[in-house]
Amino acid sequence: MTVRVLRVLAFATLMATAASDPAAAEPKLLEPERAFAFSVQAVDDRTVEARFAIASGYYLYREKLKFSVETGGLANPPVLPPGAIKDDAFFGSVETYRGQFAVRLPLDGAEPGRKVTVRAESQGCADAGVCYPPQVQHVTVVLPAPGGRPGAPVAATPARKSWFN
Numbered sequence: 655m656t657v658r659v660l661r662v663l664a665f666a667t668l669m670a671t672a673a674s675d676p677a678a679a680e681p682k683l684l685e686p687e688r689a690f691a692f693s694v695q696a697v698d699d700r701t702v703e704a705r706f707a708i709a710s711g712y713y714l715y716r717e718k719l720k721f722s723v724e725t726g727g728l729a730n731p732p733v734l735p736p737g738a739i740k741d742d743a744f745f746g747s748v749e750t751y752r753g754q755f756a757v758r759l760p761l762d763g764a765e766p767g768r769k770v771t772v773r774a775e776s777q778g779c780a781d782a783g784v785c786y787p788p789q790v791q792h793v794t795v796v797l798p799a800p801g802g803r804p805g806a807p808v809a810a811t812p813a814r815k816s817w818f819n
Contacts, residue, residue, distance in 0.1 A: 681780065681782035681784065683780055683782065683784055684709055684712070684780075686778075686786045686789045687789070687791065687810065687811040688709065688811065689708070689709045689712045689778065689780065689786070690706055690708055690709075690712065690714055690776055690778050690786075690789065691706065691707040691708075691709075691809065691810070691811060692704070692705070692706055692774050692776075692791040692793065692809070692810040692811075693705045693707070693793060693807045693808060693809040693810065694772045694793040694795050694807065694808055694810075695795065695804055695805060695806070695807040695808070696770070696795040696796060696797050696798055696804060696805035697758065697804050698797075698798060698800075698802075698804065699764055699765075699766040699797050699798060699799065699800045699802070700729075700760060700761050700764045700797075701758055701759065701760055701761060702723075702758075702759050702761065702770060702772055702795060702797075703756050703757070703758050703759070704721055704732075704756065704757050704759055704772055704774060705754065705755070705756040705807065706751065706754065706755055706756075706774075706776070707753075707754050708751060708752055708753055708754065708755075708778070711780060711781045711782070712752070712778055712779065712780050712781070713740070713750040713751060713752050713778055713779060713781070714750060714751045714776050714777070714778040715742075715745065715748055715749075715750055715776075715777050715778060715779075716734060716736075716737040716748070716749035716750060716751060717745075717748060717749065718775070718776055718777035718778075718788065719734060719774070719775070719776050720774070720775040720776075721757070721759055721772065721773070721774055721775075722772075722773045723759065723761060723762075723770055723771065723772055723773070724770075724771040724772075724773060724792075725768070725769070725770055725771060726761055726762050726763040726764060726768075726770065727761075727762045727763070728759055728760060728761065728762060729760040729761055729762040730760050732757045732758070732759050733757065733758075734757055735751075735755055735756075735757065736749065737749030737750050737751050738750055738751075738752065742779075743783075744779070744785055750778075759772065761797075764797055765797065766797055766798065766799045766800055766802070767796065767797060767799065768796070768797050769794050769795070769796050769797075770794065770795055770796075770797060771792055771793070771794045772792070772793050772794075772795070773790060773791075773792050774790070774791050774792075774793075774810075775788055775789070775790050776788070776789055776791075777789065791810040791811075792810065793808050793809070793810045794808070795808050
């Protein structure tokens with residue numbers, strides 16, 4: 655019986671300590687570059703593909719996405735894929751993206767072998783109720799020769815090194 659009472663007291667003390675610590679109640683949020691990982695791949699000598707890998711528990715607003723190319727410009731406005739409708743506390747009924755999505759960006763005046771810098775402006779939130787300010791990310795890729803193989807995807811934020819890899 656004494657052991658049981660001690661266990662109950664230990665558990666109650668642990669719970670009281672956790673409840674009194676405000677840091678314990680705050681959600682652990684990812685840096686925006688990790689929550690909304692942006693990358694670009696040169697598909698051919700006239701097209702690049704912009705991609706977002708959105709972490710679990712996060713979403714991007716479709717209406718807040720803007721793409722531009724710093725050298726040469728876009729041949730046409732990008733066609734964004736449809737998003738999921740969300741009743742958002744901040745913006746009302748909006749389309750959002752979760753998981754992964756990609757959009758092809760047709761380039762104006764593209765030249766094979768030329769470096770192209772893609773700029774993405776985005777805004778998103780965590781399901782925990784925290785929204786990030788608008789973010790701007792840049793990625794530079796080299797366009798392949800006509801008929802050449804697509805380039806490797808280039809991430810705006812490189813993967814973090816780990817002790818185990």
